[in-house]
Amino acid sequence: xxxxRSAQARTDVNKDSFTMRTVLVSFVLLPVMAVAxxxxxxxxxxxxxxxxxxxxxxxxxxxxxxxxxxxxxAMRYNRLEVLGLxxxxxxxxxxFTTDKPGEPMTxxxxxxxxxxxxxxxxxxxxxxxxxxxxxxxxxYLRSFYRDEATVTGWNNLVFPNVxxxxxxxxxxxxxxxxxxxxxGEHAAEHSKTLTVAVPxxxxxxxxxxxxxxxxxxxxxxxEPVQQSRMQxxxxxxxxxxxxxxxxxxxxxxxxxxxx
Numbered sequence: 001x002x003x004x005r006s007a008q009a010r011t012d013v014n015k016d017s018f019t020m021r022t023v024l025v026s027f028v029l030l031p032v033m034a035v036a037x038x039x040x041x042x043x044x045x046x047x048x049x050x051x052x053x054x055x056x057x058x059x060x061x062x063x064x065x066x067x068x069x070x071x072x073x074a075m076r077y078n079r080l081e082v083l084g085l086x087x088x089x090x091x092x093x094x095x096f097t098t099d100k101p102g103e104p105m106t107x108x109x110x111x112x113x114x115x116x117x118x119x120x121x122x123x124x125x126x127x128x129x130x131x132x133x134x135x136x137x138x139x140y141l142r143s144f145y146r147d148e149a150t151v152t153g154w155n156n157l158v159f160p161n162v163x164x165x166x167x168x169x170x171x172x173x174x175x176x177x178x179x180x181x182x183x184g185e186h187a188a189e190h191s192k193t194l195t196v197a198v199p200x201x202x203x204x205x206x207x208x209x210x211x212x213x214x215x216x217x218x219x220x221x222x223e224p225v226q227q228s229r230m231q232x233x234x235x236x237x238x239x240x241x242x243x244x245x246x247x248x249x250x251x252x253x254x255x256x257x258x259x
Contacts, residue, residue, distance in 0.1 A: 042133075042135040042136055042138075042139045042158075043135065043138055043139045043142070044135055044138075045134040045135050045137070045138035045212060045215050045216075046138075046208075046212050047134055047138075047212055047215055047216040047219060048216065049216065049219055049220060049226060051216065052083045052084050054212070054213045054216045054217075055083055055213070055216050055217050055220045056080075056083050056084075056085065057210075057213040057217075058213035058214045058215070058216045058217025058218070058220075059080060059083075059094060059217045060093065060094065061210060061213060061214045061217070062214060062217050062218070062221075063094050063096065063105075065167050065168060066125065066167070066214075067096075067097070067105060067107060068107065068109075068167075069107060069109060069114065069118075069122040069167075070107070070122045070123065070124065070125045071104075071105060071106045071107045071124050071125070071126075072104070072105035072106075072124060072125050072126045072221060073104045073105070073106055073124055073126060074104065074124075074126035074127065075104060075105050075126055075221045075224070076101070076102055076103065076104050076105070077090050077091075077094065077095055077098075077100075077101045077102070077103060077104075077105065078090070078101040078102055079224045080094065082224060082228075083220075087101055118163050118164070119151075119163050120163060122164070125218065125221070126221065126222065127222045128218060128222070129215070129218040129219040129221070129222040130222045130223070134215050134218075134219050136158065137215045137218060138211060138212065138215045139158050140156060140158040140159055141168065141211045141214065141215070142172070142207070142208065142211055143156050143157040143158045143194065144156050144166035144168075144169065144172070144175060145157070145174075145175040145176055145177045145194050146174050146175065146176055146177075146197070147177070151163070152164070152165040153165070154166045154169075155177075157177075157192060157194065168207075168210075168211075169200065170200055170201055171200050171201050171202045171207055171210065172196075172200045172202065172207045173196045173197075173198050173199045173200030174196070174197050174198040174200075175194040175195060175196055175197065176194070176195060176197045177192060177193075177194060178192070178193050178194070178195060179191070179192050180192075180193070
């Protein structure tokens, strides 16, 4: 019995030691991760989560261009009703893989086929906006360029050697990468810029607006109840602010004779 207790104690000590090492390593890596994030130089996403029209357009873009490969299994079609869309509008314009509004946004492509074609199954995009951030998505979707060295023929400045092809290239056009080397004060500085070699169906401004609408929808999809949650929060704060007045006066009256 004593040997079992000793073994259990050693196991607990090892677990505690491992946990402590993990925490210490995390604190050591945090500054490195922060520097890496800062060097990315993301563009600010011009989105407004209160703009229902923008989110509706983003949903249309998502269904037509993204839902062919990427699922959104945590998002149901009938959630779009909070944007002012009727069940009929959702069914006629946004539902192509099912006829039930309560069904989640899934794809018909099998994971085995996706792995064979792309090397890895495309990830579910239900909460990609919360995982990556709106600025990352906005910059990423505008940073594809032609690269014949890759399997898909495309590459990305934000996500180098990404396995995803540029599904919006017909709209944006084909960009090419231009790398320049400049002599800095202490060492050579390298800069990378993208230029449109083959124009697409949209000009740069209209394409940026389309991407902004798509990102706006991805942010909405990651938390469809965000606006309702914020409104409830404001109402609660207002209620507490009003309630404070009678509570304070009651407290003053109760303790007025106490010195």
